Amino acid sequence: MGKILVIDDSFYDQLIFKEIVESLWPEATVATVDSAEEAIDFLSLNAEKAEQLPDYIFLDIKMPTMDGFGFLSHYPSILQNMQKNPTIFMLSSSLDPSDIEKANASPHVHSFLEKPISNEFIEGLKQK
Amino acid sequence: MFSKLKFLFLLLFFVKISFAQNQRIDSLKHLAIETNDDSLKAYYYEHIAFQQSKDFPHEGLEFAQKALDFAEKSKSTKRIAGAQAALASNYRSLSSYSEAIDFNLKALKNYRSLGDSASVAAIYNNLSLVENKLGNSLKALEYNYSALTIYDKIQQGRNKAIVKENIANIYFNIKDYHQSKKYYKEALSTYHSLGNKADLARCYGNIARLFHIWEEYDSSKIYLNKSIALNKIEDKEVGLLINYSNLGNVFLETDKIDSALHYYFLANKTAHRLNLTNFIATTSGNIGTAYLTEYKNHTKAEQLRNAEKYLKRAVSLCDSIGFVAPKIEFSKELVELYELKNEYQKAFILLEETKAEEDSLNNLENKKVIALLEHQREQEIRENEIALKDKEIEIKQLNNQKRLLGLILVISILSVLILIGTVVYIYRIKRHKSQMSEIKQLQSHEFRGPIASMKGISKLMRQRVQEGKKMDDLITAVYDLSEKMDNIVKRIINKSNHN
Numbered sequence A: 001m002g003k004i005l006v007i008d009d010s011f012y013d014q015l016i017f018k019e020i021v022e023s024l025w026p027e028a029t030v031a032t033v034d035s036a037e038e039a040i041d042f043l044s045l046n047a048e049k050a051e052q053l054p055d056y057i058f059l060d061i062k063m064p065t066m067d068g069f070g071f072l073s074h075y076p077s078i079l080q081n082m083q084k085n086p087t088i089f090m091l092s093s094s095l096d097p098s099d100i101e102k103a104n105a106s107p108h109v110h111s112f113l114e115k116p117i118s119n120e121f122i123e124g125l126k127q128k
Numbered sequence B: 001m002f003s004k005l006k007f008l009f010l011l012l013f014f015v016k017i018s019f020a021q022n023q024r025i026d027s028l029k030h031l032a033i034e035t036n037d038d039s040l041k042a043y044y045y046e047h048i049a050f051q052q053s054k055d056f057p058h059e060g061l062e063f064a065q066k067a068l069d070f071a072e073k074s075k076s077t078k079r080i081a082g083a084q085a086a087l088a089s090n091y092r093s094l095s096s097y098s099e100a101i102d103f104n105l106k107a108l109k110n111y112r113s114l115g116d117s118a119s120v121a122a123i124y125n126n127l128s129l130v131e132n133k134l135g136n137s138l139k140a141l142e143y144n145y146s147a148l149t150i151y152d153k154i155q156q157g158r159n160k161a162i163v164k165e166n167i168a169n170i171y172f173n174i175k176d177y178h179q180s181k182k183y184y185k186e187a188l189s190t191y192h193s194l195g196n197k198a199d200l201a202r203c204y205g206n207i208a209r210l211f212h213i214w215e216e217y218d219s220s221k222i223y224l225n226k227s228i229a230l231n232k233i234e235d236k237e238v239g240l241l242i243n244y245s246n247l248g249n250v251f252l253e254t255d256k257i258d259s260a261l262h263y264y265f266l267a268n269k270t271a272h273r274l275n276l277t278n279f280i281a282t283t284s285g286n287i288g289t290a291y292l293t294e295y296k297n298h299t300k301a302e303q304l305r306n307a308e309k310y311l312k313r314a315v316s317l318c319d320s321i322g323f324v325a326p327k328i329e330f331s332k333e334l335v336e337l338y339e340l341k342n343e344y345q346k347a348f349i350l351l352e353e354t355k356a357e358e359d360s361l362n363n364l365e366n367k368k369v370i371a372l373l374e375h376q377r378e379q380e381i382r383e384n385e386i387a388l389k390d391k392e393i394e395i396k397q398l399n400n401q402k403r404l405l406g407l408i409l410v411i412s413i414l415s416v417l418i419l420i421g422t423v424v425y426i427y428r429i430k431r432h433k434s435q436m437s438e439i440k441q442l443q444s445h446e447f448r449g450p451i452a453s454m455k456g457i458s459k460l461m462r463q464r465v466q467e468g469k470k471m472d473d474l475i476t477a478v479y480d481l482s483e484k485m486d487n488i489v490k491r492i493i494n495k496s497n498h499n
Helices: A013-026 A038-046 A070-079 A097-105 A119-127 B026-036 B039-053 B057-074 B077-093 B099-114 B117-133 B137-154 B159-175 B177-194 B199-214 B217-234 B237-255 B257-274 B275-297 B301-322 B324-340 B342-430 B433-467 B473-499
Strands: A003-008 A029-033 A057-061 A087-092 A109-115
Touching: A003 A013, A003 A038, A003 B057, A003 B117, A013 A109, A013 B137, A013 B473, A029 A038, A029 B473, A038 A057, A038 A070, A057 A070, A057 B433, A070 A087, A070 B077, A087 B039, A097 A109, A109 B177, A109 B473, A119 B237, B026 B039, B039 B057, B057 B077, B077 B099, B077 B117, B099 B117, B117 B137, B137 B324, B159 B177, B159 B199, B177 B199, B177 B301, B199 B217, B237 B257, B257 B275, B275 B301, B275 B324, B342 B433, B433 B473
Parallel strands: A003 A029, A003 A057, A057 A087, A087 A109
Antiparallel strands: none
16 A cells, blocks of 8 residues: 555656655655656556556646646546556646645545645655 | 694684574474475475584585575575575585685675564674685684674664674684773673573683683682583583693692592593593593693603503594694693603604694694784774774864854855845835836845745755755855845846936
8 A cells, every 4th residue: 555656747846756655665665756647647647557557646637738637637537447446646836726625626635735745745645 | 832732612602693492403394395386395494404404414505495495486585594594504504615615605695675673683603704714814803793782772782792703713713812801791791680690601611711711710719610510500512621631721820730630531431422522632631731741740650551541542643534733732741751761763763743734734824914904904904094084074064064154254245235135125126116117126025035945955955964964056146146146236226217
């Protein structure tokens, strides 16, 4: 229970996330993709292989071509074939209340988290 | 005049990898043939090899080789390591020290890969015994200290004490008596708390030698008598023999020749009973020396005859087993005896022979001393290098801390600037409600983005400074992100100017 997929276009935010998880939860594995499209490709290609699929997805909102909500609108169709049902967290720097509302309204999103990720959250995830 | 008489026997304790039980070799052989499991076969042969190593190393070597063959077939690292240790043990008994070292190092590597600390420590100990035999005292000490660290961690009190006693023995050999005493005492206090009489007896005996060297003969006697009492209870005959011999030495040093002879004879008898040629040789020599001393005090012809008989026997026995140093000492006594008898021709020939042997021995000893000094010098250089490296690391860490302080300062200034910018910005957008939605977008996404990243980067910096890691990429990140913020601020200013 420690496979994580990060969907974020920012190289530095990927680095920050990875290094924080590495130091607090070394057993976890963090994979990163730079765009929502890449994430959709990855998940649909590996839908059958449960061991390749993540347990947790951390999804950024603002990305150049397709944003986090765009990903979420495609998600139900990929999920149908997936052998695993990952927990999705939205991880964003946005403070826009409408973003937070929209995120919370999505049935696939567990919760909205503010960047950078807090140590306590990772510790909590590790305990699960 | 007696100071040259120093046949104080060192009791070295050999710790091998210990096994739960000592089964009979026959039944082990039977078990090995019965089973079809290669790793079990290896296990049984390994046991046999260890048991044979003490008395029949040639046979032991064959069994160890068999154990290794089956271990390799079974691909069990643990068994391979065990067989290698067994080979080393037998090679050591055969005085094939380079092979012994070789196999011990192989076993060490395997036990390390298995994370088997107790066996790693045992191998260190075996290595130290081999190095000690080769006269590499300092290397032996290093191995012992490695073993000590492990026993400390895994809390094996008795083994720790045994290693300490071995360390004390080595210090004794290299004449660092102060350190020697320290380690004996530490070992002794552990033995006391564990109550193992055999260990106590051996350690008391070893401490007695220290007092002998320091010419504190009364203390030496007390410790020897303690050791004798315990060895009698435990029925340790070799221990007793050494005690008697050392006690005889103490009496001879204090000019109590009768008592000295009494104990030398006790030792001599025991040596005969156990059929230990080296001890028969040295105790005979000691008896001869004691008689010679008595003759010089009382000039009785019988004493001179006895002295000659025992000294001659000692010299020939020493010669037969290649016991060079004692042979030289006893030969010198014999030369003195011939002089007293006015047999100058005999005295002269023997003296010539002895001198030649002594010269070659001294050469050997000198080489050892030079090797020791060389080793000490190398160690000193190594220590200096380590100290230098520590200094470098310290300086690096200081520099890192300084750099971090600077960065934190830069970040705080930037943050304040951004804050002011944001306040100005928000103030302005409040006055330009028409552009509210666009501004909101800027505020929540573009503006917050780099600030959140900066927060994350500073978090990583704190982490990396604590771990002493490099931060080059983070410094680049700070620059990139501040440039991003700068651009956003510029855009905001442009926008507000337009409005």
